[in-house]
Amino acid sequence: MAPVAIRSRRHLKAETRMLLSSLGDHPVQIASRLEALGVRGMHENSLRCALAVFLHSVLAGEHGVSSVRVKDNAVVVRTGGHWPGGTRISLPGPLRRFVQTFDAQLHPALLGGPARTTRAVPAATDPKAQLPT
Secondary structure, X not given: OOOOOOOOHHHHHHHHHHXXXXXXXXXXXXXXXXXXXXXXXXXXXXXXOHHHHHHHHHHHHHHOEEEEEEOOOEEEXXXXXXXXXXXXXXXXXXXXXXXXXXXXXXXXXXXOOOOEEOOOOOOOOOOOOOOOO
């Protein structure tokens, strides 16, 4: 079955913000949540860091997202052919701090290669949905 197209940029931003807020409000809590989901990523790699792996795993299957890039203060989500340059979503303070601590390798349980998600992660719109590993 083909991925469902994003209805609007506003919808994509709302879905992404909801996923980000579901991780917690402190870097240690965010790391624990990602670890519990089996997420692994590469430090100092904007496309393969743990946060990018998590978001891509959820959004790609549901919405045809082609890439997720995590920057210091924002996430850029690209969809196949939609919105050249991608959609930028600002990261709240706790997630910014998580990105810094992840890149500093302070969450070793999340480091690993290749970047992957090993457990089912609920999709943003369907709490029963599971992602392929």
